[in-house]
Amino acid sequence: MQLFLALCFLLGIPSGAPEIHSLKYFLTASTQVPNFPEYVEVGLVDEHQITHFDSNTQRFVLKQDWMNQVTEELSTYSERETQRNLATQQSFKGNIEIAKERFNQTGGLHLVQYMYGCEWDDETGEVNGYEQFGFDGEDFLIYDLKTETYIAPVQQAVPTKHNWDNDKALIAYTKNYLTTDCVDWLKKYVEFGRSSLMRKDLPSVSLLQKTPSSPLTCHATGFYPDRADLFWKKDEEELHEDVVKGEILPNHDGSFQMSVDLDLSGLKDEDWGRYSCVFHLAGGQEVSKRLDKRDIRTNWKTNDGGFPTGAAAGGVVAALLLLTGCIMGLIVCLKKPPQGKVETLLVQVSSFGCSSSVISPLPFRHK
Known part of the structure; x- marks a missing residue:
């Protein structure tokens, strides 16, 4: 399918009413995309951008003033996230080559996409997590938290599905991150940004x-x-x-x-x-x-x-x-699949970054 790249301001703020908060990370590795970094990561809380890293600047940037409270509490935060992105960037280069081989592709424009994150209901305490992978704007692999297995929408992803499903350490790590570590960070961010995240404006x-x-x-x-x-x-x-x-x-x-x-x-x-x-x-x-x-x-x-x-x-x-x-x-947004249906995983690009996914396991999630 045709893949669009466009500006997409990924913003959205929750009201003061009890609701589901979210923490998401979108990563993209690309080849031969004019005027666009080969690697980008964007972090969002409640659809509001909080962090950005790209291969052109090689810098990890906080996008909200209240995120400075994180660095005050954890002085190594920015340096650690910089090093994590540098490592992920190298891994993604290899993933593009793997994907090209799987799909019998050679040169030209290609994108490897990855999205992961979690949700937390601040009233019931219920949590959920999700992880999606894609190549050239199509679904490649989707993690099912309920069954703790991966869904392979295309034949080229079946070998990866079998390898990952049989990697019990990876499955345990993924579940723990999405339901515990990610949620802990989400709660911290929501508390730091409460005054900004809870505002209401009428139109x-x-x-x-x-x-x-x-x-x-x-x-x-x-x-x-x-x-x-x-x-x-x-x-x-x-x-x-x-x-x-x-x-x-x-x-x-x-x-x-x-x-x-x-x-x-x-x-x-x-x-x-x-x-x-x-x-x-x-x-x-x-x-x-x-x-x-x-x-x-x-x-x-x-x-x-x-x-x-x-x-x-x-x-x-x-x-x-x-x-x-x-x-x-022009904006093509990544949508979380509803129950029982696998939605197409599409690239989501903003002036600050875009989404992405990988083909080989990535132990480089935000911590």
Whole structure:
């Protein structure tokens, strides 16, 4: 399949409500990718980037001010993580060659991907862990914590699956790391970053329409965290027909945006006041905007050649939405597979780094 490389701001912050926190690491080794490091590692807490290392700079960098508390508590933290990444970088070079042999590949662009991490429910105490491997944007190997075995989505991964499943020391190490060591670090990070990670921001909500015959878009931007919903309702009833809901997307400043479209073709003029767009943030906070023609921002011209109310601002917003859509359309994100189904493991790249995986065992996880 075609593999896209694009900017991807990996951000997302939890609310103050009890919830599942996560610690994830994304690594990528690559060959012949123009203007991109051969090796990158990115660490995230609750989808918010905390660390970065790449082969160009050879430096381990903290991406949050509150992460300095880690180095104050453990003075060797940065040096140790630097050395770990240097070792992993060398291992990944060999993994690319192994993968190329398995898939009968020679030169050209190739990526080896690796993602691992854990989750912790701060209310129930339940923990979970995951580890995924990929080559050239396709699943290669996925660890199943429940069975303590590896899933091989492709035939080329079967030899590795058998070797790893039979390596009891590796299986025990992996389970212990994902359910204990990783969770301990996650709890530490959440405590250090609590004031930043627990904030809540409500969005600005706008009504946008390209042409009089286009669906009406309710657009909410600037909210935080990303556990939110946006929907149309008539009177007090949520609408499900004639409605198309978009995905939650990241903004450059770490906040989020989303939109939901409403088909107006069958809407009577006298019913406009009965419709409203509602934004709901996890925890109960809401923003509601009633449907009013005067509030619609658009860039279509009136019969006299001018623009209707809100046109200037609407044109700017529409342009920004188009730009965001183009960028996000290129982003291919790594998704954790649901129960009973193996999702495709795809490269996830940000301006700070990207995801990755390996073919041979890596005893180089963050500690």
